Amino acid sequence: MAKVRGAVVVDTEACKGCSVCVVSCPKNVLQLNKQVNSRGYNYSYMANADECIGCGNCGLVCPDSVITVYRAKE
Amino acid sequence: MSNINDIIKPENLVYKKADALSDNIMHYCPGCSHGTVHKLIAETLDELGIQDKTIGVSPVGCGVFAYNYINCDWQQAAHGRAPALATGTKRLMPDHYVFTYQGDGDLASIGTSEIMHAVNRGENITVIFINNGIYGMTGGQMAPTTLVGMETSSSPYGRDISIHGYPIKITEILAQLPGAAYVTRQSVHNATAVRKAKKAVKKAFEVQGKAIGTSIVEIVSTCSSGWKMTPTGANEWMTENMFPNYPLGDIVDKSKPKQEDLEQFPLK
Numbered sequence: 001m002a003k004v005r006g007a008v009v010v011d012t013e014a015c016k017g018c019s020v021c022v023v024s025c026p027k028n029v030l031q032l033n034k035q036v037n038s039r040g041y042n043y044s045y046m047a048n049a050d051e052c053i054g055c056g057n058c059g060l061v062c063p064d065s066v067i068t069v070y071r072a073k074e
Numbered sequence: 075m076s077n078i079n080d081i082i083k084p085e086n087l088v089y090k091k092a093d094a095l096s097d098n099i100m101h102y103c104p105g106c107s108h109g110t111v112h113k114l115i116a117e118t119l120d121e122l123g124i125q126d127k128t129i130g131v132s133p134v135g136c137g138v139f140a141y142n143y144i145n146c147d148w149q150q151a152a153h154g155r156a157p158a159l160a161t162g163t164k165r166l167m168p169d170h171y172v173f174t175y176q177g178d179g180d181l182a183s184i185g186t187s188e189i190m191h192a193v194n195r196g197e198n199i200t201v202i203f204i205n206n207g208i209y210g211m212t213g214g215q216m217a218p219t220t221l222v223g224m225e226t227s228s229s230p231y232g233r234d235i236s237i238h239g240y241p242i243k244i245t246e247i248l249a250q251l252p253g254a255a256y257v258t259r260q261s262v263h264n265a266t267a268v269r270k271a272k273k274a275v276k277k278a279f280e281v282q283g284k285a286i287g288t289s290i291v292e293i294v295s296t297c298s299s300g301w302k303m304t305p306t307g308a309n310e311w312m313t314e315n316m317f318p319n320y321p322l323g324d325i326v327d328k329s330k331p332k333q334e335d336l337e338q339f340p341l342k
Binding site for chain 1: 078082083086087088089091092095100102103104106107108109113262264265268269298304305306309
């Protein structure tokens with residue numbers, strides 16, 4: 001079976017670090033970064049990028065629409 | 075194991091920001107349900123292709139700046155008067171899609187009269203109703219929809235029914251009116267709920283296109299700042315406490331009318 005891999009691109013400047021995407025991720029890919037953006041929020045990033053399946057849940061629940069999701073079969 | 079940059083290509087795109095949303099950074103607090111609902115409206119406008127003939131009516135409340143975020147025509151109503159403004163707009167421009175975007179302090183409190191009569195007349199408008207149980211913009215005061223025992227900044231010992239009465243289920247009241255064509259209650263706290271809410275918002279606009287009455291989508295929402303919780307904690311609190319009082323699901327759906335419904339409440 002072909003492995004499906006996904007990738008999440010976060011607009012780090014617009015992210016407010018609400019962590020709604022973190023709890024919605026079924027594979028625990030996303031975490032809040034220890035770094036902050038220019039407005040002082042700990043933005044979301046792919047801490048565990050190899051596990052991402054590109055399901056799109058994080059993009060769906062993001063209140064600020066900062067997440068873009070990609071998916072490819074290997 | 076391929077490089078992550080090999081995946082990030084336009085042909086692999088699964089989900090992106092809706093085209094009808096502007097690039098302005100929203101002023102809402104982190105995790106606010108308003109942003110998710112804005113996104114659902116924008117996606118609906120994209121999918122139905124009605125962005126250039128949609129007129130929104132923004133309320134008084136946090137949602138007042140909705141016109142900065144969704145790229146369609148907008149009006150801004152006095153507190154609670156959005157359904158009255160939408161009535162006039164829709165009657166003057168019946169080929170346009172008109173929707174109001176209201177909170178619970180706006181729709182269920184000061185605007186009760188306007189929404190009741192707009193629905194009773196069966197105006198062909200769509201009402202997006204955000205219910206978070208408090209007045210979020212002014213600092214989390216008690217609203218008519220506040221749950222019994224819920225602590226707010228103006229009811230610090232919890233809502234007491236002997237003094238403040240019961241939380242009003244305005245959507246159920248509106249559902250009884252013959253002019254309501256589609257009434258539903260949804261939520262946006264997780265991906266499943268967002269998908270269902272998206273379908274509901276889209277259906278509400280489609281019902282407006284059929285001109286069979288008012289379509290109302292209530293979104294049970296969080297106000298993490300007003301509730302003094304974290305965004306994810308507020309979502310959990312809402313699941314435990316709001317949903318038993320405000321159960322999710324369709325309440326009225328006349329988009330495919332049954333014969334007995336038509337006899338009881340003939341549509342225009």
